[in-house]
Amino acid sequence: MAVSARRKGRPAEEAEAAPEEVVKLYRDMLLIRRFEEKAGQMYGMGLIGGFCHLYIGQEAVVVGMQAAIEEGDTVITSYRDHGHMLACGMDPKGVMAELTGRRGGYSKGKGGSMHMFSREKAFYGGHGIVGAQVPIGTGLAFAHRYNENGRVSLTYLGDGAINQGQVYESFNMAALWKLPVVYVIENNRYGMGTSVERASARPELHQRGQAYGIPGSQVDGMNVLAVKAAGEKAVAHARSGKGPIILEMMTYRYRGHSMSDPAKYRSKEEVARMRQEHDPIEHLRKRMLDDGMVDENRLKTIDREVKDIVSEAAAFAQESPEPDPSELYTDVLAAE
Numbered sequence: 001m002a003v004s005a006r007r008k009g010r011p012a013e014e015a016e017a018a019p020e021e022v023v024k025l026y027r028d029m030l031l032i033r034r035f036e037e038k039a040g041q042m043y044g045m046g047l048i049g050g051f052c053h054l055y056i057g058q059e060a061v062v063v064g065m066q067a068a069i070e071e072g073d074t075v076i077t078s079y080r081d082h083g084h085m086l087a088c089g090m091d092p093k094g095v096m097a098e099l100t101g102r103r104g105g106y107s108k109g110k111g112g113s114m115h116m117f118s119r120e121k122a123f124y125g126g127h128g129i130v131g132a133q134v135p136i137g138t139g140l141a142f143a144h145r146y147n148e149n150g151r152v153s154l155t156y157l158g159d160g161a162i163n164q165g166q167v168y169e170s171f172n173m174a175a176l177w178k179l180p181v182v183y184v185i186e187n188n189r190y191g192m193g194t195s196v197e198r199a200s201a202r203p204e205l206h207q208r209g210q211a212y213g214i215p216g217s218q219v220d221g222m223n224v225l226a227v228k229a230a231g232e233k234a235v236a237h238a239r240s241g242k243g244p245i246i247l248e249m250m251t252y253r254y255r256g257h258s259m260s261d262p263a264k265y266r267s268k269e270e271v272a273r274m275r276q277e278h279d280p281i282e283h284l285r286k287r288m289l290d291d292g293m294v295d296e297n298r299l300k301t302i303d304r305e306v307k308d309i310v311s312e313a314a315a316f317a318q319e320s321p322e323p324d325p326s327e328l329y330t331d332v333l334a335a336e
Helices: 019-044 059-066 082-087 092-099 133-147 165-176 224-239 268-278 280-290 296-319 325-329
Strands: 074-076 153-158 181-187 216-220 245-250
Touching (some): 059 181, 082 092, 133 153, 181 224
16 A cells, blocks of 8 residues: 555655555665764764764655666765765665775775765765865766766755855756756755855745746655655656756754764754654654554664664774775876
């Protein structure tokens, strides 16, 4: 039996999904949550160095969007990227090994948290410069159109990046050439430590493409089925040749901007309220139990499986050797 968007008390914009698909969405979100919690612990132990931006609280966005695309569609995002890697199917061992700067990592231990890639999984990063991934994602969409392969580019950006100039150059190009790109704005309400209301003259971010004729909509980014429904419509729009589209995902990060951020710009009460009232994983967990899709034993099994995967990833990362010093000189472009 499918989960209907038309059931009493359920918003109409939710996607329909078979019970096993709903369980998979839950498991994928839980994997990201547990992985990020472990990454936070390892950072505190000094096993992860440099920058580390956790995705805790925003899991429904990438999991819902990933469920809306097809194999071969490309994904690119900013530096808050571990969740996107896992949702794309990248091996948690390789991701954790890269976080710890080990040879077994996706970038051979040289990229760290912000710079991992997997051409096999059509994941193109992980980019450390604010907004820099947007023109690259637009370029991926141009490649899809040029090659006439029917693929779509999912290009993620944050509410902080939306005010960058290269974003609007990309919007113009994408609209001009009707490129198959879905711009996913993950509006977690704070760009580093500044609220959207203080940083943006017009905080309705999904409307930022109006000058270029790009349609946009706002989505409950804490509800994975709402994300999936909006994602399916947006991807169909882009794939059909109608050009770019913008989705503003209203989401929330529970941790600071990065591991070095004490997050004193918001109250503990605000964070606790969001966790209690809008947590995407607990929301879906309760719903599955209420609808009889799973029982507590099934949920405990899923939780054990996920914890085992994360524990194995952490062990692999710590056992993997560090890169050889000669790697300093590989994959470096030297201009003469």
